[in-house]
Amino acid sequence: MANLLELRKVTKRFGGLVAVNQVDFTLEPGRIVSIIGPNGAGKTTLFNLITGIYKPDEGEILFEGRSLVGLRPDQVTARGISRTFQNIRLFGNMTVMENILVGMHTRFRASPVDILFQTPRFRGEERELREEALRLIRFVGLRASPDELAKNLPYGEQRKVEIARALAARPKLILLDEPTAGMNPQETAETTRLIRRLRDELGITVILIEHQMRVVMGISERVTVLDYGEKIAEGSPEEVRRNPRVIEAYLGRGVAIGAIA
């Protein structure tokens, strides 16, 4: 089976700092994989390279066999890659519903003329996508009203809205940047279940950046470890956990190995 996503020797430098160094990465469709690594290891930079926010200095990024290098973030999204952000970036002064509708931006087909004269095409599309947004709200288990402003939601709910917004574009691949950061154990468990459902029920491939080992070990089929921009290990959660380099680079810093079990 062809790879959904393939990174070949991708490098990104910021001045003298090599944030991502010669990283190879392949991903088959239908997987849930994690990227872990200490702070500053280049995980988020890798996401930004895939989504077109940064352009790689070297290397090639292929999605469904076609290069993503040089595309703008909106074009990457249109190809079928959605993401969430490490520090939630919702549109605070818009309602939950509107946030999700913005996520559907690439799917609206009504022309300005349709909009101005509110043609059946405009109305139909608007109603259809709003209904779908409501389904998404239910899917991610949001308790808040769709009419609530995003900035008024509690933290955990905001995370869910962000995932719903990312799903709204009907992506093939979703990049989740620390989706459980700052959550309590119950919320974390809920989110972990949600991530698995993305794949199982919607068939979306997932890449996860995560700090909570419980989440990483619990749901990912493969773990990639970055340290100082380099890929130092890759494999099943079990393999990675036993890899001496990983223990040294990532877990060895005062963290007992037992803590990750």
Added chain:
Amino acid sequence: MIGAKAKVWIERVQNGRSLYLVGVLAYILAALLLMNWLNRPGLRDAVWYPLVSALAFAAFLGSLLLIYYAPLAGLVKGILGLSILLVLLPFLGVRNTFLLEVATQVGIFAAMALGLNIVVGFAGLLDLGYVAFYAVGAYLWAIFGSHQANIAFGTNRFPLEPEWFFLFLFLAVGVAAFTGILLGLPVLRLRGDYLAIVTLAFGEVIRVIVNNLDKPINLTNGPQGIRPVQRPPLFFKPWLNALGIRLDDPTLYALYFYFLVLVVIGFAIWLARRLENSWVGRAWTAIREDELAAQAMGIPLVRMKLAAFATGASFAGAMGMIFAAKQYFINPESFTFMESIGVLVMVIVGGMGSIPGAIVGATVVTILNLQILKGLSLMLNKLRQAGVVIPILNFPLSQWPTQLEPAKYERLVFGILLILMMILRPQGIIPERRHRMELAEALGREEAPELERLPAEEELPPVIPAPEVKPARD
């Protein structure tokens, strides 16, 4: 049948709705009576007259705001509002054309504020050179609707006949939108402060070009400006005569421009509202809220920003053209940086991103500028001529320097107004409200019958006691 109707009426009285209607009508009547009383001969010479008449007019226009907020059925609101705008105001205006002049100016600025609101309020692009598009529209008609084009192109085909005005109105919209795109292309990669500085410079560049383009080709006649500018045709004059309405041409033109501006504003509101509640408006707001996240949602930043710029510019273009025809004379003085700031103040005072806010902001600022400050100046002059001396200070008003006339306080007033707004009500007079009825609409239900919960205290509109405020539904 009658019983059922009576029942409805009783229910309405119990709901307190008809009380509101009575209240609103009483307010309108009181304002009308006041304005009527002010029209009496003899009063005009009174010292307080200019100020009181300005306040009376403001109070009269305030009835529109009252109607907007009153918990009445949409149809009732519409009828009341339209009858004020289409009947009462013109009627008052025929007796006192200055009112029409002010109302027209309010309208011109309201449409500009609506346009700038799209750029600044919706898309969050701080444009400090907005007046440039106004100038583009104004000069487009001024050049071809006067002898100026003859001088520039060495023909004697011009001025164009008045009938061309309407074609040029569309042309002005297009040319201004095109200018907006031209400006937007290079600068839209900039953000925030940088964008503001570059647009400010652009506004000044256009003014300086207009000021200096009297050579090598005399296109704009430089600082002297262009006069006379062709006015639109009085095509309806025979019809009015047939109806037995005989008015002199200045009054007719005043009415004409008033209605023309009303039509354009109606169009502008319609356009802004439709866009606001579509993927276009949501994309703009998303860009305002978080550019990076918006782009990650698949929004092409440059294209959407250009669309905002072009749409906003087109409003200004149309208004500039109407302004040129109305003023009969234009020169670069009308297109200074202060005008851009003025429109921006209107948007901020009214409430960024809020369509009714832009209109209210334009009304407040324009009336303040055109009527209240001028009224104060007139009052001061009268007192000065009467040789009044300020008692305790023993300061004769005749020695009050003319540089300190209230009419020259425009900038000071803008400044104070902005500071006060930022302290007391940073979200504007009528803050932006997000569309709240999605659920009901999405499910195809009737409009949700339940009352909306009261807005939080800081959101309460001023003046109005506001129980049962209906959402700002369009």
